[in-house]
Amino acid sequence: MDSSAACLSESIIFKGLDARDIDSLVPLFSRRTVVPGEILAQAGHGTQFFFLLEEGALLVAMEEGRAVVLNRPGDFAGLSMVSHNGTNTATITVLEKGAVWVVSCLKILDLTGHDTQMAAIIMEGWQQFCKEKAPFCSNLAETGVI
Amino acid sequence: MDTLFLEFFQNTGFYLCDYRNIIMIIVGMIFIYLGIAKDYEPLLLVPIGFGMLVGNIPVFKGLGLGIYENNSVLHYLYFGVTQGIYPPLIFLGIGAMTDFSTLLARPVLMLLGAAAQAGIFITFLGALALGFLPKESAAIGIIGGADGPTAIFLTAKLAPHLIGPIAVAAYSYMALVPVIQPPIMKLLTSRKERLIRMEEPRQVSKREKMIFPVIAFLLCCFLAPAALPLLGMLCFGNLLKEAVVTERLAVTARTALIDIATILLGLTVGASTQGDVFLTQNSVKIFVLGALSFCIATACGLLFAKFMNLFLKKKINPLLGAAGVSAVPDSARVVHVVGQREDPSNFLLMHAMAPNVSGVIGSAIAAGVLWSLMI
Amino acid sequence: MNGVDAVGVLYGLEAINAHNGWAISVVGVTIVFTGLVSLSVLISQLHKLVTLYNNPGRIKKLFALKSKSAAKAGTPKKHLVLTEAQKQICRQYNLLAQTMDDVISLPKLLRMAELSGLKEPHANINFLVKSGILCADEQGYFRWDEDRFIRAVS
Numbered sequence: 001m002d003s004s005a006a007c008l009s010e011s012i013i014f015k016g017l018d019a020r021d022i023d024s025l026v027p028l029f030s031r032r033t034v035v036p037g038e039i040l041a042q043a044g045h046g047t048q049f050f051f052l053l054e055e056g057a058l059l060v061a062m063e064e065g066r067a068v069v070l071n072r073p074g075d076f077a078g079l080s081m082v083s084h085n086g087t088n089t090a091t092i093t094v095l096e097k098g099a100v101w102v103v104s105c106l107k108i109l110d111l112t113g114h115d116t117q118m119a120a121i122i123m124e125g126w127q128q129f130c131k132e133k134a135p136f137c138s139n140l141a142e143t144g145v146i
Numbered sequence: 147m148d149t150l151f152l153e154f155f156q157n158t159g160f161y162l163c164d165y166r167n168i169i170m171i172i173v174g175m176i177f178i179y180l181g182i183a184k185d186y187e188p189l190l191l192v193p194i195g196f197g198m199l200v201g202n203i204p205v206f207k208g209l210g211l212g213i214y215e216n217n218s219v220l221h222y223l224y225f226g227v228t229q230g231i232y233p234p235l236i237f238l239g240i241g242a243m244t245d246f247s248t249l250l251a252r253p254v255l256m257l258l259g260a261a262a263q264a265g266i267f268i269t270f271l272g273a274l275a276l277g278f279l280p281k282e283s284a285a286i287g288i289i290g291g292a293d294g295p296t297a298i299f300l301t302a303k304l305a306p307h308l309i310g311p312i313a314v315a316a317y318s319y320m321a322l323v324p325v326i327q328p329p330i331m332k333l334l335t336s337r338k339e340r341l342i343r344m345e346e347p348r349q350v351s352k353r354e355k356m357i358f359p360v361i362a363f364l365l366c367c368f369l370a371p372a373a374l375p376l377l378g379m380l381c382f383g384n385l386l387k388e389a390v391v392t393e394r395l396a397v398t399a400r401t402a403l404i405d406i407a408t409i410l411l412g413l414t415v416g417a418s419t420q421g422d423v424f425l426t427q428n429s430v431k432i433f434v435l436g437a438l439s440f441c442i443a444t445a446c447g448l449l450f451a452k453f454m455n456l457f458l459k460k461k462i463n464p465l466l467g468a469a470g471v472s473a474v475p476d477s478a479r480v481v482h483v484v485g486q487r488e489d490p491s492n493f494l495l496m497h498a499m500a501p502n503v504s505g506v507i508g509s510a511i512a513a514g515v516l517w518s519l520m521i
Numbered sequence: 522m523n524g525v526d527a528v529g530v531l532y533g534l535e536a537i538n539a540h541n542g543w544a545i546s547v548v549g550v551t552i553v554f555t556g557l558v559s560l561s562v563l564i565s566q567l568h569k570l571v572t573l574y575n576n577p578g579r580i581k582k583l584f585a586l587k588s589k590s591a592a593k594a595g596t597p598k599k600h601l602v603l604t605e606a607q608k609q610i611c612r613q614y615n616l617l618a619q620t621m622d623d624v625i626s627l628p629k630l631l632r633m634a635e636l637s638g639l640k641e642p643h644a645n646i647n648f649l650v651k652s653g654i655l656c657a658d659e660q661g662y663f664r665w666d667e668d669r670f671i672r673a674v675s
Contacts, residue, residue, distance in 0.1 A: 036643035057647045065626030066661025069650050091628070095647035136660040250568075251675070253561035260557035267546035271537055277530045280540045348675025353571045354564075361567070362560055369556045507560070508553055515552045519545050 004029045004101050007054045011074030012132070013125035021118050028108075029101040034058075040077070040092040040100070047088050047105045050078025056098015061091045068134050069095065078108060079126060081134060162204035166421025174198025174416065180321060187321035187476070190294065193409055194317055197416015213417045224414040227309060230302045232411040233295035234379040239404025240295075240474070240506065241359070241383025242396040248500040250354050251347030254454070255466060255497070259504025261450030262470030263512045265290035265443025270516070273435050278428075281305050284516040286432055289316045290439030291509030292323070292471035296376060298415065300513040304520055310418040311429040315436035317415075323476040324483075326437070327444050327468050331484050334448045335464050339455075340488045342463040344497040352388070359384040366511055373514025380510065443471045447501065462497075469498040472505035572667045603652075608674045610645050611654060615670055624662040625655065 008014040008022050008029075017025070029052060034040065040051055040058070051058065057071040060082060070077055082090040083105065112119045155161055177195030181188035200220070205211040213220040226232045249256060270287030278286060281304040288300045289312060297316040301309045319326060331340075363381035367374050386396040418424075444467075451467030465485050469477045478498035485494040531539050603611065617633050618625055627646065634642035649655040654670050655663045 036641065036647075057650075059627060059631070059643075059646075061628035061631075062661060064661075065629050067627035067663075068661065069627070069647070069657065071647070071651065093631070093643065095643045095650075097644075134661065250564055253565040256557050256561035256564075257554075260554045263553045264550055267549045270549075271542050271546055274537045274540050274542045275533050277532045277536060280542075280545075283540075283542075346675060348568075348671050351568065351571055353574070354567050357567060357571070358564060361563055365560050365563060366556050369559075370552055504557060504561075508557055511556045512549060512553050515549045516545075519549065 004031065007052060007073060007101055011052060011076060011125070012129045013074070013076050013122055015074075016121040016125055017118060021121075025111075028111075029103050031099055032102050033097075033099050034094040035097050036094055038094040040094065041082060041088045041090070043088050043091045045088050047083040047086055049102045050076065050082070050105055050108055051092065052076050052078075052101040052103065054099040054101060056094065056100070057096035058100070059093045059095050061093065062089065066136060070133070071096070075133070076126075076129060078103070078105070079112075081130065157206050159204045162206065164204065164421055166425045167202040167204055168421075170198050170202040170419055170421045170424060173419075174202065177318075177416075186324075187317065189408060190317050190412055191321050193412025194314065194416035197413040198419050199416075200413065201417030201420050212420065213414065214420065214423065220414060220417050223410055224418060226407075226410055227298060227313075227414050227418070228302050228306050230299045230375065232407045233299035233302075234375045235407040236295040236404055236411065237376050237510070238379040238383040238399050239401075239407065241380040241385075242387045242399035243404075244380075244384060244387075244474070244503055244506075245499075246355060246358055246384065246503055247350045248347055248496055249503055250350045250358060252345075252497070252500055254458075255462070255500035256504040256507075257454065258447050258451055258467045258470040258501035259472075259506075259508040260470070261467065262443045262447035262501070262505055263291065263508040264446040265439050265441075265471070266509070266512050266516075268442050268446075269435055269439035272438060273431075276431055276435065278431075279305075281520050282308055284520050285312055286435050287439060288312075288509070288513055288516065289319065289432075289436040290443040290471070291505070291512060292316070292320055292440060292443065292473040292477065293506060293509040294320060295411070296472075296509045296513045298411065299376060300517060303517055308428070308432065309415065310420075310424050311432045312436070313415040314419055314424075315433050317412075318433075319436055319440045320473045320476065323471075323473050324480050326440055327477060327480050328484050330441055330444045331448060331465055331468050331481075334445060335452070337488060339452070339464050340485060341492065342461050343489075343492055344463055344466075344494065345460055347496065352390075355388045356385070359388065362507065366507065370511045370514040370518065372518040373510045376510040376513065377507065380506065440471065444468050444477075447471065463492075463494060465494065466498050466501050469500075469502040470505045470508070472502065472509050474502050474506055475499065477505075478502040568671065569668055575667075603673050607648065610648065611670060611674050613639055614645065614649055614654075615665065618665040624658065624660070624664060627655070627663050630655075630663075 004026050005022050008025055014022065014025065034056060041049070053070050053075040054073055057069060058077055060068045060070060060077055068081070077092050082088055082092060112122050174195045177191045177198065180186045181191030181195060201213055210218045212218060213224050215221060266287045269290050270283050273283035273286040274280065285301040285305040285308055288297045291297065294313065294316045298309060298313050301312045359381035363377055366377050383399050386392045386399060447467030447470030448464055449467070451462055451464035455461045455464065463485060465481045469481045471477050478495055481498040482493070482495035485492050537543060614634070617630060617637065621630065631642055631646055634646065639645065652673065654666050654673060656666050657663055
């Protein structure tokens with residue numbers, strides 16, 4: 001198991017998937033090291049990528065001054081937490097040096113947009129993750145991404 | 147005319163003088179010397195020393211001059227001692243000048259103040275073993291609290307006939323803190339332990355300092371109601387100090403009021419040491435027991451600090467245990483000096499004030515407990 | 522050591538036993554210890570009560586936070602041991618936090634830190650979050666844990 005697979009297995013969102021499904025996701029992710037102060041996504045810009053945290057810490061700054069700090073391996077800066085209708089709703093800034101797995105927004109949406117067991121597992125994990133990390137936004141998990 | 151001269155001479159001190167008066171006058175002069183020349187507790191030793199001179203001027207019985215004669219001026223002033231009036235007033239002043247910040251910042255150091263009070267109860271047993279009655283033993287034991295007003299207060303309540311020797315012993319040993327404590331401190335601690343540095347205490351808010359005297363008073367007095375006169379005044383004085391709006395009262399309590407009470411207490415306690423009343427076998431025993439009590443209290447504090455270190459992650463300097471005997475602020479100063487002899491950059495004074503002031507509270511509780519157990 | 526003299530005064534262990542000396546001593550020491558130990562326990566918690574009194578909003582949050590303690594799994598509870606430099610950072614950010622509302626917006630705090638010219642604001646804010654001095658609430662805002670801050674810098 002390479003490190004992206006390890007990171008996916010550790011993530012609350014993807015850990016419900018079996019090993020074969022995780023292996024199928026691995027090619028979608030590419031690793032990138034990040035440094036403090038680096039902006040990974042800017043609010044108002046078109047959404048291109050989501051980020052799966054392997055190491056370090058990310059600040060997801062939302063509207064009205066709200067924010068979430070993602071600092072555990074497997075935390076996911078993506079979907080409705082950072083994007084709405086193809087536009088970034090949050091600015092993602094690196095707080096601590098580390099590494100993220102970058103995944104194309106469209107590929108993830110394609111994956112979760114179908115009525116498959118994998119999509120159901122991912123969305124269930126996502127709801128759980130949102131409930132834990134961003135409970136202030138109750139409909140975050142249900143809100144459509146596009 | 148010869149007869150008149152003879153009668154006058156027979157009324158003079160030279161004629162009435164007893165060797166015991168001479169001894170006490172010499173002791174009084176030593177007290178004055180120690181207070182002025184050596185700066186050992188001058189505010190206490192000078193009034194007591196001069197009181198000894200006053201009390202040992204031989205006077206014709208019946209003239210109403212001696213402290214033990216009804217209607218004499220000294221007797222009226224001494225009323226404040228025998229009825230336990232002066233000690234609470236002094237405690238009011240002590241409260242108004244004491245800063246409990248270090249104690250609030252590190253409450254665990256309060257246990258050292260509690261441990262040092264064990265000396266009181268060990269000496270109580272020693273006094274019983276030497277043939278003193280329980281009430282007398284309790285009064286003697288309190289010398290280990292190293293708190294003059296507390297010792298006088300309890301003695302006035304339990305064994306008024308021993309006020310003189312107990313007060314003199316208590317104040318003498320308090321004045322001799324810089325002489326008595328260092329050898330015990332060195333004996334019971336290693337150099338490595340004396341070098342331990344204390345963590346900087348946290349900042350304490352004004353509000354905490356204001357709430358403390360109220361909580362301390364309620365808790366301690368509910369537990370030991372007999373400590374009420376002393377602790378009540380101590381905490382009240384401290385509240386006056388911390389409340390800010392009562393600063394004028396606090397200033398009076400910690401200056402004029404405590405000074406007046408100290409003068410009257412020191413002078414009358416000194417005057418109560420009339421040679422014929424004071425120089426007895428019991429007084430000698432009291433002095434020996436007092437010294438032992440003081441040493442045991444110091445040792446208990448030190449050993450308990452070492453015991454605490456067995457459990458504490460961040461070790462405390464065991465010298466702080468010696469400050470658990472109240473003697474504010476002398477024993478804290480001694481701790482600081484002994485610590486600095488090993489490491490001149492180690493400042494322990496601030497930390498030693500915590501067990502020191504908790505010792506004041508502890509000895510007042512101990513006095514209250516002994517009083518209630520003896521009545 | 523033990524004995525009775527000519528006038529019937531008891532000495533030694535016999536005197537101690539006869540006057541119930543052991544029991545009085547044990548009771549006395551116990552009461553003094555109980556009093557001072559309970560007082561020390563009480564005053565060790567005093568600053569927490571004062572902090573709550575100073576920030577009434579925290580009482581509500583305290584209960585809310587307790588029920589969601591799992592959500593704060595990332596907040597370490599053990600006592601912090603900080604270096605002098607870290608303590609200095611805490612003090613600097615405390616000053617900034619004091620200029621903000623009771624609830625702190627992290628992006629705003631970051632911006633203020635950048636404007637104030639503080640070094641490495643991202644890493645330092647991350648440090649404050651990790652150390653638990655900045656705690657997330659359920660609304661996407663953060664609060665300054667005064668109690669933890671005081672303990673950390675003292």
